[in-house]
Amino acid sequence: EVQVVESGGGLVQPGGSLRLSCAASGFTGADKYMTWVRQAPGKGLEWVSTFDSGVSAYYADSVKGRFTISRHNSENTLYLQMNSLRVEDTAVYYCTTKGVWGQGTTVTV
Amino acid sequence: DIQMTQSPSSLSASVGDRVTITCRASQGIRNDLGWYQQKPGKAPKRLIYGASSLQNGVPSRFSGSGSGTEFTLTISSLQPEDFATYYCLQYNSYPWTFGQGTKVDVK
Numbered sequence: 602e603v604q605v606v607e608s609g610g611g612l613v614q615p616g617g618s619l620r621l622s623c624a625a626s627g628f629t630g631a632d633k634y635m636t637w638v639r640q641a642p643g644k645g646l647e648w649v650s651t652f653d654s655g656v657s658a659y660y661a662d663s664v665k666g667r668f669t670i671s672r673h674n675s676e677n678t679l680y681l682q683m684n685s686l687r688v689e690d691t692a693v694y695y696c697t698t699k700g701v702w703g704q705g706t707t708v709t710v
Numbered sequence: 711d712i713q714m715t716q717s718p719s720s721l722s723a724s725v726g727d728r729v730t731i732t733c734r735a736s737q738g739i740r741n742d743l744g745w746y747q748q749k750p751g752k753a754p755k756r757l758i759y760g761a762s763s764l765q766n767g768v769p770s771r772f773s774g775s776g777s778g779t780e781f782t783l784t785i786s787s788l789q790p791e792d793f794a795t796y797y798c799l800q801y802n803s804y805p806w807t808f809g810q811g812t813k814v815d816v817k
Binding site: 634636638645646647648651659660661662695697700701702703704705 | 756
């Protein structure tokens with residue numbers, strides 16, 4: 602069974618840091634894209650960052666310079682290092698690959 | 711950045727109704743568009759990718775069409791489990807962008 606599981610969320614003070622992890626399992630072959638999407642309370646979906654073809658990283662303007670996406674290919678694991686966190690970063694953070702989404706991990710700043 | 715304008719923002723419908731949701735892109739995105747369903751408190755679920763390809767396991771009452779700048783999600787006969795919020799996502803160019811969502815509720 603294909604599965605995506607996020608972890609690492611929590612409560613942090615403004616200016617603090619968190620590292621989110623995403624473990625993907627049950628897939629045959631890696632996806633070209635592994636992506637983080639977030640959803641602030643009562644709001645719509647917001648794309649955050651994508652690791653593309655295992656080479657390039659892309660970010661939303663709202664997180665550029667503060668968040669860093671990385672990937673551990675052999676473990677099919679994705680990370681999101683979040684620094685200089687702001688109140689407006691409060692959201693549920695979802696990881697998605699090959700059309701499968703995790704259950705999300707909550708970040709409260 | 712490519713803006714995705716989704717309409718309507720909400721609609722009320724009955725079981726058995728045909729429902730259509732539209733997304734317009736501010737510039738051409740070929741067919742690099744997906745549709746997602748989200749229920750309260752749950753993760754989004756991908757229904758359609760490549761504008762018209764049905765995700766494995768998704769009922770055939772869901773269909774997607776369009777290319778370039780105008781796209782449509784159609785539910786041919788609304789079922790009780792389809793009351794939810796729907797989003798489009800363009801992944802043609804970075805930054806990827808979502809539509810603002812369409813909430814489908816009971817008439």
